[in-house]
Amino acid sequence: MPKLVTVPVNKELQGRVFPPTTPYLVGREKVREFSRAVFAQSPLNHDPEAARAAGYTDVVAPPTFAVVIQEAGLALLLAAPDTGIDFSRIVHGEQKFTYTRQIVAGDELTAILTVTSIKSLGGNDMITAETAISDSTGNHVVTATSVLVMRGTE
């Protein structure tokens, strides 16, 4: 019987910086829609007047909204031809957000993904991807860090 050979994740990916994603314009209705989906009920997430009264320019996105922007960065990683990543074996292991400020409607956000670490652990490969998200003035808003686990095969 032929032995299955698993292609591991390309270790040379570590340190690779992907090009900036196409700017994402955060819409007010998208913030409201996402807020409903994560059970965020604060007026800051839904009511522009309440948000302005609290010092924001428009409705505030919930803390995990940055995942939508991160996704565009991860799409570049997963589409790259030489990574050895098999999407069907990928599990989301960990997620972290580090904030400079909260995202608000009207922000135009660009993400730059860097693969910061590739580790093998117990037959699995762990890929850590850090996505730095900045606004249209180039100022940092939030960094989204994902650990993707690629399960080994038998």
Place this chain on the structure above:
Amino acid sequence: MSDLVVGQELITGKVTLTRFSLVRYAGASGDFNPIHYRDDVAESVGLPGVLAHGMLTMGLAVQPVIDWMGDRGDLVEYGVRFTRPVVVDGNGGVTVTVTAKVGAIEEDVTRIDLVVSAANQTVLGKSQVRVKLHQ
């Protein structure tokens, strides 16, 4: 700066997730992986049932802390490990509970630890929120 003590329970929360919640989150987030709404697909890849998006669980779990904090502080960091899947029954759904406690007080940053459970099992590990409370 604050009268918080390590171990103090700050707030709890409870959310019932149904298939409707999953479809709504799929649309809002753009994550249309069918394991989050199709029993046949979930079964074909060996899952115990249709699962909630990990990012949905992460997203709802922080809300009690955000509500507790209000305008008294700023969010600095939020991270979790996805340790167990949240199976969402097609009829009754599943209830996710959150308990937020003070985990550590580190100079000007307060670490709040979340215990997030569904069906009597914790589903997120190392679920930590760091906030900077105003003086």
